[in-house]
Amino acid sequence: MSGAEGPLLVLVGPPASGKTTVGRAVAAALGVDFRDTDRDVELETGSSVPDLFVEHGEAHFRDLERRAVARGLAEHDGVLALGGGAVTAPETRALLVAHGSRGGVVVWLDVDLPSAARRVGLSRDRPLLAVNPRAMLRSMLEQRAPLYAEVSTHTVATSDRSTDDVVADVLALVSGATR
Template sequence: MSDSRPLVVLVGPPSSGKTTVGTALAAALGTTFRDTDHDIEAEAGCSVADVFVTHGEPHFRELEERAVARALAEHTGVLALGGGAVMSGETRRLLVEQGANDGVVVWLDVDLHSAAKRVGLSRDRPILGVNPRAMLRHMLETRAPLYGEVATLTLHTGNREPEDVVAEVLAALAGRPVAP
């Protein structure tokens, strides 16, 4: 693993707070925030939702796997991955390696009620499809073991303020060896 790596990588399902917590955490650490979904949008020239509709989920997952590998190799701040990034075996391998080399991979876990409330009827979450609550339940259940496989720290975000979650991440980082 290179000396350059993210200070913290955030994983978790849609609506777990990766962007909200990530931007606040980056500000608290005096570093930058990067979201691999934004990287994919920049590469594709359209929104994640449009990539799904126009090219399908398999194409999106290929773009996502490359974006995650690139970001893990280049970014030195706080990095948020898309909710489904852990479905890739290669991405999980890279994240486990990150954790094995003193990297911090935080699983922002959220309960169904909180996630459903946060998602609402958002159109920018194409994977949730026609029945968002059922898809979200299925997603939370099937992806949980994958998030658990890669995480070095698990924090529950349901019914919690973002600043409380950020404070918990900062407390966990205190005293850990992190790359400059």
């Protein structure tokens, strides 16, 4: 496989869109490694994402996230899943657009509000959704949709669809890309 440097596939999307679940399944199907930038931040700091938000604030976490995404895009050659808010950083968007323009596949896993709310529930692992999760999720989906659209080379809807169907769609996109 030649062409695009960096990850074979980058997944972006809001919380509960299926980035980790789909990413792990796609990576397994392709026989490549899966990497999650939120997990990278946790490994680097020894703290969970929710704890980082509480103890150091969102700005501190976003700085760590920007660096984790840049490292992942530079070092990883498998499937890379980004945290839902990673696209809010202009530097990250520029890196993702550049990756796509070099032939990289950046898939926006899109989810509607009812599906996302059902999947998230009252999760304490999602710090920005701690207070009034449905309203915060609606706001996130609306504010970030243009950012996901800006950085993605493809969009796959995940609402009310089985993981297997979403994985099949993503695999078709990856296999159709020239690398």
